[in-house]
Structures are given as structure tokens and as C-alpha cells.
Amino acid sequence: MFSTIFQNYHWSIVIILMMVGLYVVFSSRNLIKKLVGLSVFQTSVFLLYITIGKVAGGQPPILVEDHGSGGGGGEEHHASAVTNLMAGGESVAAGGAHHGAEILYSNPLPHVLILTAIVVGVATLAIGLALVVRIREVYGSIEEDVINNIDYRYNLEGTAD
Amino acid sequence: MDILSAYPGWLIEHGAALLVILPLLMGAITAIMPSERLSWVTTMIVTLVLTVTSFGLLLTIMGGESQLYRLGGWDPPHGISFVIDGLNTPVLFLISAMALLTTLYALPSVAAEVEPKKRPPFYAAFMVGVAGLIGMVVTGDAFNVFVFLEVSSISTYVLVAMGASRDRRALTAAYNYLILGSIGATFFVIGLGFLYMETGTLNMADIGRILADLDGGSRVAMVAFGFITIGLGLKLAMFPLHMWLPGAYAHAPSFVTVFLASTATKAALYLMLRFTFTVFDPSFDYVITVVTYVLTGLGIAAMLFASLQAIFQTDARRALAFSSIAQVGYMLLGIGIATAAGLSAGYLHLLNHAVIKGALFLCLGAFWYRYGITRIDDFAGLGKMMPWTMGAFTLAGLSLIGVPATAGFVSKLNLVKAALDKEWYWAATIIVVTSVLAIIYIGRMLLTAYFQSPPEIDGEVVAKNEAPLMMLIPMWFLVLLSVAIGINADLISDAARDAAAVLMSGGS
Numbered sequence: 001m002f003s004t005i006f007q008n009y010h011w012s013i014v015i016i017l018m019m020v021g022l023y024v025v026f027s028s029r030n031l032i033k034k035l036v037g038l039s040v041f042q043t044s045v046f047l048l049y050i051t052i053g054k055v056a057g058g059q060p061p062i063l064v065e066d067h068g069s070g071g072g073g074g075e076e077h078h079a080s081a082v083t084n085l086m087a088g089g090e091s092v093a094a095g096g097a098h099h100g101a102e103i104l105y106s107n108p109l110p111h112v113l114i115l116t117a118i119v120v121g122v123a124t125l126a127i128g129l130a131l132v133v134r135i136r137e138v139y140g141s142i143e144e145d146v147i148n149n150i151d152y153r154y155n156l157e158g159t160a161d
Numbered sequence: 162m163d164i165l166s167a168y169p170g171w172l173i174e175h176g177a178a179l180l181v182i183l184p185l186l187m188g189a190i191t192a193i194m195p196s197e198r199l200s201w202v203t204t205m206i207v208t209l210v211l212t213v214t215s216f217g218l219l220l221t222i223m224g225g226e227s228q229l230y231r232l233g234g235w236d237p238p239h240g241i242s243f244v245i246d247g248l249n250t251p252v253l254f255l256i257s258a259m260a261l262l263t264t265l266y267a268l269p270s271v272a273a274e275v276e277p278k279k280r281p282p283f284y285a286a287f288m289v290g291v292a293g294l295i296g297m298v299v300t301g302d303a304f305n306v307f308v309f310l311e312v313s314s315i316s317t318y319v320l321v322a323m324g325a326s327r328d329r330r331a332l333t334a335a336y337n338y339l340i341l342g343s344i345g346a347t348f349f350v351i352g353l354g355f356l357y358m359e360t361g362t363l364n365m366a367d368i369g370r371i372l373a374d375l376d377g378g379s380r381v382a383m384v385a386f387g388f389i390t391i392g393l394g395l396k397l398a399m400f401p402l403h404m405w406l407p408g409a410y411a412h413a414p415s416f417v418t419v420f421l422a423s424t425a426t427k428a429a430l431y432l433m434l435r436f437t438f439t440v441f442d443p444s445f446d447y448v449i450t451v452v453t454y455v456l457t458g459l460g461i462a463a464m465l466f467a468s469l470q471a472i473f474q475t476d477a478r479r480a481l482a483f484s485s486i487a488q489v490g491y492m493l494l495g496i497g498i499a500t501a502a503g504l505s506a507g508y509l510h511l512l513n514h515a516v517i518k519g520a521l522f523l524c525l526g527a528f529w530y531r532y533g534i535t536r537i538d539d540f541a542g543l544g545k546m547m548p549w550t551m552g553a554f555t556l557a558g559l560s561l562i563g564v565p566a567t568a569g570f571v572s573k574l575n576l577v578k579a580a581l582d583k584e585w586y587w588a589a590t591i592i593v594v595t596s597v598l599a600i601i602y603i604g605r606m607l608l609t610a611y612f613q614s615p616p617e618i619d620g621e622v623v624a625k626n627e628a629p630l631m632m633l634i635p636m637w638f639l640v641l642l643s644v645a646i647g648i649n650a651d652l653i654s655d656a657a658r659d660a661a662a663v664l665m666s667g668g669s
Contacts, residue, residue, distance in 0.1 A: 049354050
């Protein structure tokens with residue numbers, strides 16, 4: 001039981017971060033803390049994507065020159081490395097070892113994807129913080145209970161104070 | 162087909178890419194424009210081009226030709242491809258046409274509700290939102306869907322928050338929408354991660370093929386399906402995940418509410434159809450279980466509870482927002498029936514409801530514009546004060562209820578037929594019962610408007626003050642369209658049948 005958890009420690013971290021993040025979003029009544037929770041939650045997904053790109057024993061996906069051969073041989077090697085990359089893109093499970101080439105690469109695609117997701121996450125956080133600033137200006141508080149209370153009284157009286 | 166020959170060849174050939182790139186690019190340019198009028202004219206031109214282009218694409222689809230647009234000439238599955246087929250083109254046309262109509266309406270409406278110096282960026286955010294919605298509908302790449310989903314969502318948060326100069330609750334509504342929307346999108350992207358683990362590809366057609374070969378795949382694919390369903394469920398306001406919707410619809414600027422109500426949830430619903438039926442397939446055990454028990458159950462729950470909640474609202478916009486959640490329930494029921502008839506009925510209701518709810522929210526926007534009215538109690542005498550707007554509201558309301566010779570009747574009838582075909586008599590009964598509930602909440606507004614006399618201020622009856630022409634045109638266009646669909650629904654039914662055919666054939 002424990003050995004399974006420790007052997008797959010990256011999954012454990014993903015799950016823990018995900019649950020912590022979600023819990024903070026739902027339990028916290030402070031608008032900033034909620035955004036912090038949301039960021040933690042999104043970070044867990046970044047980690048999930050990054051870990052799935054790793055192929056056991058795989059190298060970073062950078063083309064390496066083969067020192068042993070020169071000229072035409074190098075060209076051929078180059079080509080096989082490229083097919084290798086493509087194979088990595090097609091099937092994570094098969095890794096790069098698909099075509100029987102010597103060099104095993106990690107799959108770079110999830111990392112590229114998650115770069116996009118990080119940008120999206122930053123944009124969302126920025127909008128969220130900007131909204132909190134505006135809410136603070138208008139309501140004078142960033143505690144959800146206080147804000148709901150103000151809105152509730154506003155609804156009862158039907159006039160703005 | 163004659164109209165199609167008037168189109169230049171490049172417009173049809175590259176239309177798919179143009180639909181996304183044009184509003185995205187012009188959005189960025191509009192953001193720095195100095196004048197409000199200039200930014201409005203730009204938005205108008207862009208949405209007009211979008212409508213014309215998507216109409217051309219719609220014509221090619223009706224000619225029976227689907228398109229695969231390869232971005233940068235890279236073949237799928239390695240490159241990103243845009244797809245134009247019977248399923249997404251009607252939604253594309255819906256989004257661009259609604260964008261055009263609401264932009265026409267925006268000139269008086271935005272002038273009344275948004276501060277002057279914020280107007281050019283407001284139109285910019287609107288265009289980026291349109292680009293995002295179109296992108297998530299047109300793309301054939303699963304990760305691209307996430308990116309466009311977030312592009313449209315982020316601009317929508319901004320647009321909703323712009324309602325703050327009219328009603329400060331727009332800020333908290335936008336904040337709640339942001340939190341729930343981001344959770345939804347993150348669930349979706351977790352699901353995509355699992356799908357990628359299972360299949361090693363992100364092209365939707367490719368994922369579909371590989372999953373079919375794997376006969377549904379392992380538990381990883383099941384988890385992926387769960388995450389994707391919940392993520393999209395949040396975006397389309399599936400019943401217990403709808404908490405963001407009433408606030409966002411009630412407090413956003415009228416123009417934004419109209420656009421959101423008629424396109425945003427519809428695009429998410431399209432994605433739900435796309436993922437459930439072409440990426441995954443109902444022939445997998447876990448998919449058909451979720452579709453039959455979860456989606457149908459939640460759809461029915463939405464129809465009943467959201468309709469009941471709509472009855473007890475004091476704010477007209479909130480009432481119609483709850484009604485939107487109930488209508489999403491009808492569409493989910495159509496998906497839950499999972500036969501060709503059920504799917505085409507659900508799809509038809511998706512298109513019809515966009516027209517009907519768009520018209521209703523346009524009218525509510527006009528009431529606010531002239532008299533500052535949002536509460537149902539204040540509707541008193543509106544039948545005399547704004548006869549044309551109230552007339553449009555009445556016809557659209559009848560269509561929402563599903564009175565014969567309106568669009569709502571056609572799609573509800575198809576839905577009932579599909580339910581009866583499947584021998585789900587209880588579902589047919591519930592459709593009828595919830596239509597009665599719709600009579601109550603719409604009827605309440607109509608009764609107040611027509612049978613109570615206009616209020617008196619300082620002993621004088623409030624004068625008649627009709628909405629400006631710029632508001633009446635899009636309103637009546639949608640209302641007449643809904644009546645036209647009610648009288649002759651052949652064209653739109655054919656489109657819905659084609660869409661269902663794409664879904665049933667697994668997308669290829």
C-alpha cells in the first residue's frame with residue numbers, strides 16, 4: 001500500500017495539491033484566498049501534464065549529435081531522431097522506443113501544452129485579482145459574508161446606500 | 162446554391178480560419194481606438210463579415226460538403242485542424258448572426274450602461290469573446306478547445322463585470338463566474354490530460370478512432386470522460402452546476418446578457434454533444450450509462466427545479482435566467498434520449514432557444530433602457546407604455562412556453578415525439594408539466610404588463626416611450642424568425658437532422 005504511494009509519488013502530489021486547492025476554493029470566505037486556492041488547483045494540473053511527458057529512461061527532447069559517425073551517417077541519424085520525436089507524439093505508452101532507434105526521448109508535447117495552460121491561468125488570476133480590487137472599492141470588504149450581507153440589505157431596502 | 166456562387170472562392174476555402182482570426186485581430190486593434198463610434202462601427206463590420214462568411218459555409222454544408230481546414234498545411238493528427246461539418250456550422254452561424262444582431266442593439270444599450278471611456282475596450286472584449294466562442298466550435302483539436310474556451314470565458318468575465326456601473330452586484334457575479342468557470346475549464350483540461358495518456362493524440366477525430374479501436378479504453382478513459390462531462394457541465398449550466406448563471410445574467414449589461422444567453426451555453430452544449438458522441442461513443446458502456454442516467458436525470462431535475470425557481474423570482478432577468486437553466490434541461494434530455502430523433506430534437510431546441518431567449522432578453526434590455534425596470538412588479542402598464550417592445554416580448558414568451566406556430570412548439574413537439582418513440586412516457590409528461598410552469602412565470606409578467614395600469618408619478622400617468630429603432634429591429638427580427646420557424650420548420654429541422662446524422666455516425 002505505502003510502497004505503491006511512494007513509487008507513484010508524483011501522482012500523490014498531484015492529487016494532494018488538487019484536493020487542497022479545491023478545498024480552499026470551496027471553504028474559504030475570503031475572495032483572495034479563494035483565488036489562491038484556484039491557483040493551487042490549476043498548478044496541480046500543470047504537474048499532472050508535466051509528469052505524463054516523462055518517458056522512463058528518456059532524455060530531454062533535444063537532438064544530439066552522434067560523435068561516432070560523420071557526414072552521411074549523421075544525416076541519417078538526424079532523420080531517425082526526428083521520426084523518434086514523431087513517435088513520441090503519437091503514443092506516450094510506447095515512448096520513443098517505437099522505431100527501435102537508439103535514443104529514447106521524453107515527450108515534449110505535454111510541456112508545450114501546459115505552457116499555454118500556464119498563460120491562461122495567469123490571465124484568469126489577473127482578471128480575478130482586478131475584480132477583487134474593484135469589489136474592495138465598491139463594497140469596502142473582500143469577505144464574502146460581509147458582501148452578501150450588504151447585498152441582502154440592499155435587496156430588502158431596494159435602495160443603494 | 163445561387164447565393165454561394167456569388168462568394169469568392171477564397172472566402173469559402175479559408176472561411177474557417179477567417180472566422181477566428183478576424184475578430185481576434187480586430188479585437189486587439191479596437192482596444193486602443195480613441196472613439197466609441199469608431200469601435201462600434203468596426204465591431205459592426207467584423208460581425209457582418211463573420212455572418213456572411215459563416216452563412217457561406219452553411220450553404221456549402223447544405224450542399225453536402227464538409228471541410229477540413231489544415232492550419233499551416235499540417236495534416237492532422239500532428240497539425241491543428243479546423244472542421245466544418247453539419248454539426249458545428251449551424252452553431253457557427255448562430256454565434257455570428259447573434260453577434261451581429263446584438264451589436265446593432267449595442268449602440269443605444271451600451272451608451273446607457275457603460276462608462277464612455279470603457280466603451281472601446283468593451284467592444285474589444287466582446288470581439289475576443291466572439292472569437293473564442295467561434296474557435297471552440299470550429300476547432301478539431303481537443304486542446305485548442307480548452308484554449309478557446311478560456312479565451313471566451315476570460316472576456317466574458319470582463320463583460321459581465323462591466324455591468325458594475327449600472328449594478329454593483331455585477332462584480333460579485335463576475336467573480337463567482339470566474340471561480341466556477343475556471344474550475345470547469347480546469348476539470349476539462351484534466352480530462353484532456355487523461356485522454357492524452359490513453360490515446361497519445363489530441364486530434365478529436367483521431368482520439369475517437371483510437372478509443373473505438375480500444376473499445377472504450379481503460380479506466381483512464383472513463384475518468385477522462387467524467388472530468389470532461391463535469392467541466393463542460395459547469396460551462397453549460399447543467400443543473401447542480403448552474404450557480405454562476407443567474408447572477409451573471411441578471412447583473413451583466415443587457416447587451417452582454419443577450420449574447421451570453423443565446424450563444425455561450427449553446428457553444429458549451431455543442432462541445433458536450435461533440436465529446437459524448439464523436440470523441441467518445443455511446444456504444445461504450447460507461448458513456449451510455451452516464452448519458453442515460455446522469456444527463457437525463459440532471460436534465461429532468463433542471464426542467465423541474467429551475468422552472469419552479471423561475472416562478473418565485475421577483476427580478477425578471479433572474480426569472481428568465483432560471484428559465485434558461487430549465488431549457489438547458491430540455492437539451493440535455495434530448496441528448497439523454499440518445500436516438501437520432503432525440504438528438505435532432507435537442508439540437509433543434511438549442512437553435513430555437515437561442516433565438517427565443519435572445520429576443521426576450523433584448524426586450525428586458527429595452528425596458529431597462531427606457532424606464533429602468535427590472536422587477537416584475539414594475540412591469541405594470543408596460544403594454545401601454547411600450548406597445549411594440551411588449552408585443553415582441555409577448556410573442557417570444559409564447560414561443561418559450563411552446564404555443565403552436567412558434568419555434569418553441571416545434572422543438573418541444575419533436576422532443577415529446579422522440580421521448581414517446583423511446584417509450585419514455587414519463588419524460589413526455591414532464592415536458593408538458595414544465596411547459597405549464599413556463600406559462601406561470603411568463604404569464605405573470607404578461608398579466609402585470611397588460612392588465613395593470615401604468616404607474617402615476619405626481620398625478621400624471623407615465624407617458625408612452627417606445628424603444629429606439631435600433632433596439633426594435635433585432636428584437637422583431639428574432640421574434641418574426643421564431644414565428645417563421647413555427648410555421649415552416651423544414652429548413653432548420655433539416656439542419657438539426659444533419660447534425661444528428663453526424664453525431665450518430667461517430668463524427669467521421
